[in-house]
Amino acid sequence: MDINSKSPAAGGRLPDWLRPGGLLGIFSLAFIFGLSLTFELTRDRVTEQERLRLRSQLQELLVPGSYDNAPDEDVFTDSSTGRVVYRARQQQQPVAALLHTVAPDGYSGSINLLVGITIDGKLLGVRVLSHNETPGLGDAIELRRSDWVLGFTGRSLDSPPADQWAVKKDGGVFDAFTGATITPRAVVNEIRNTLVYYQQNHQEIFR
Numbered sequence: 001m002d003i004n005s006k007s008p009a010a011g012g013r014l015p016d017w018l019r020p021g022g023l024l025g026i027f028s029l030a031f032i033f034g035l036s037l038t039f040e041l042t043r044d045r046v047t048e049q050e051r052l053r054l055r056s057q058l059q060e061l062l063v064p065g066s067y068d069n070a071p072d073e074d075v076f077t078d079s080s081t082g083r084v085v086y087r088a089r090q091q092q093q094p095v096a097a098l099l100h101t102v103a104p105d106g107y108s109g110s111i112n113l114l115v116g117i118t119i120d121g122k123l124l125g126v127r128v129l130s131h132n133e134t135p136g137l138g139d140a141i142e143l144r145r146s147d148w149v150l151g152f153t154g155r156s157l158d159s160p161p162a163d164q165w166a167v168k169k170d171g172g173v174f175d176a177f178t179g180a181t182i183t184p185r186a187v188v189n190e191i192r193n194t195l196v197y198y199q200q201n202h203q204e205i206f207r
C-alpha cells in the first residue's frame with residue numbers, strides 16, 4: 001500500500017476517474033461502445049433483409065421458371081446515369097430487365113418504381129417501391145391500395161401508340177384518379193421514359 005495516499009474518509013482527494021467528470025466520461029464511452037456493438041451485430045441482418053426484400057420484389061415481376069439466374073446479383077449500373085438494372089437470364093440468354101427508376105414529378109416529389117421489361121420490350125409489370133403521395137388520393141398507385149398499376153402489364157412502346165402513352169385527361173389511354181391526376185401522370189410518363197431508355201440501351205445492358 002502506498003503510504004503517501006490518503007483514503008477519502010481520511011480527507012484525501014478522490015482519484016480523477018471517480019470524480020463526476022471522470023464518471024461521465026466512463027459512462028459515455030461505455031454507451032458509445034454498446035451502440036457500436038449493437039450496430040455491428042445488426043448490420044449483417046439488415047443487409048440480408050434488404051437483399052431478401054429486393055429478391056422478392058424482382059420475383060414478383062418475373063414469370064416463374066422463365067429464368068435460371070439470380071437477377072439480384074446480375075446487376076448493370078449505367079455509368080452515365082447511375083441507373084440500376086437487374087438482369088434475368090435463362091441458360092445465360094437474356095430474358096428480361098428490371099429497371100429501378102424515379103418519376104421526379106409526383107404531387108409530393110419523387111416516386112420510386114421498379115419496371116420489368118421482357119427482352120423484346122414488353123412490360124412484365126410495374127411496382128411502386130416508395131413515394132410520398134397523399135393517402136386516399138395519389139397513393140392508389142400502390143398495388144395494396146388499387147390494381148391501377150397492373151394496367152401496364154403487356155404494354156410496350158407500340159401499345160398504345162406513342163401519342164397515347166398518357167393519362168386519359170391528356171389524350172392517352174391510362175386512367176387517372178378522381179381529383180388526382182398529377183400522380184398517375186408522373187408514373188405514366190416515367191414508365192414511357194423507361195421503355196424508351198430500354199429500347200435505346202438494351203444491347204449495352206446485356207453486353
Ligand SMILES: Cc1cc2nc3c(=O)[nH]c(=O)nc-3n(C[C@H](O)[C@H](O)[C@H](O)COP(=O)(O)O)c2cc1C
Nearest residue numbers: 107133134137138139177178179180181182183184
Ligand atoms: C391536400 C392535397 C393533397 C393532394 N394530393 C394529391 C396527390 O397525392 N396526387 C395528385 O395527383 N393530386 C393531389 N392533389 C390534387 C392536386 O392538387 C391536383 O388538383 C390534381 O392532381 C389535379 O387533378 P385533376 O386535374 O384530375 O383535378 C392534392 C390536393 C390537395 C389539396
